[in-house]
Amino acid sequence: MSDFGTALPHPARDAALIERLRARRSAPAQGLAAPGPSHADLEAILEIGLRSPDHGKLFPWRLVVIGPQTRARWVAELEAAAPTDKDRAVLRKLAAPPVTVMVVSTPVDSPKVPLWEQQLSAGVVCMNLEHAANAHGYATSWITDWYAYDPRARALMGLRDDETVAGFIHMGTAAEPLLERPRPRVGDKVERLP
Numbered sequence: 001m002s003d004f005g006t007a008l009p010h011p012a013r014d015a016a017l018i019e020r021l022r023a024r025r026s027a028p029a030q031g032l033a034a035p036g037p038s039h040a041d042l043e044a045i046l047e048i049g050l051r052s053p054d055h056g057k058l059f060p061w062r063l064v065v066i067g068p069q070t071r072a073r074w075v076a077e078l079e080a081a082a083p084t085d086k087d088r089a090v091l092r093k094l095a096a097p098p099v100t101v102m103v104v105s106t107p108v109d110s111p112k113v114p115l116w117e118q119q120l121s122a123g124v125v126c127m128n129l130e131h132a133a134n135a136h137g138y139a140t141s142w143i144t145d146w147y148a149y150d151p152r153a154r155a156l157m158g159l160r161d162d163e164t165v166a167g168f169i170h171m172g173t174a175a176e177p178l179l180e181r182p183r184p185r186v187g188d189k190v191e192r193l194p
């Protein structure tokens with residue numbers, strides 16, 4: 001039995017959206033400040049994030065919205081566990097933003113969909129969250145940093161052994177204008193076959 005539903009609108013050309021995408025830029029996470037997404041905005045952003053390409057309807061990811069108490073506790077415990085001063089310093093990226101969503105890749109046993117594709121799907125959720133937050137007027141930053149991989153940090157954040165952090169998606173208002181950075185040229189990265 002098909003589980004496809006009602007017909008959706010055909011995408012129309014959207015010049016404003018094209019301009020937005022052409023100028024998309026991440027913000028430095030440590031410079032993100034209030035206001036972040038309101039409760040209603042965050043619900044809409046999460047909904048868009050969950051509408052991400054995913055082979056086989058496995059939905060092989062879970063999202064964790066990090067509330068202020070958890071953020072403060074994690075930062076304090078990670079400061080104590082940081083292997084180096086530099087590792088401690090980058091915790092500002094986790095401490096500063098008003099809203100953060102942790103996207104976790106949660107592999108599903110599948111005879112059809114390889115782990116790589118499931119992890120790619122988690123990455124797409126991250127990107128869609130960024131686009132959605134940007135569309136709601138917030139700046140974003142996609143960060144992993146050492147604590148995404150450190151065993152003690154992973155335990156603190158409640159990750160299962162088979163799970164991977166796809167990203168911490170930080171959202172807020174950028175303190176400074178975002179400056180362009182070098183971008184590859186299409187001709188350098190794209191091969192065109194006849």
Ligand SMILES: Cc1cc2nc3c(=O)[nH]c(=O)nc-3n(C[C@H](O)[C@H](O)[C@H](O)COP(=O)(O)O)c2cc1C
Pocket residue numbers: 024025026027141142143144145146166167
């Ligand atoms: C999976 C992934 C992990 C990332 N982790 C970090 C990170 O830990 N620290 C960091 O400074 N940037 C990290 N970045 C890069 C930033 O999110 C951002 O893309 C980069 O600063 C370039 O800015 P742009 O998005 O405007 O091109 C990561 C990006 C991806 C895709």
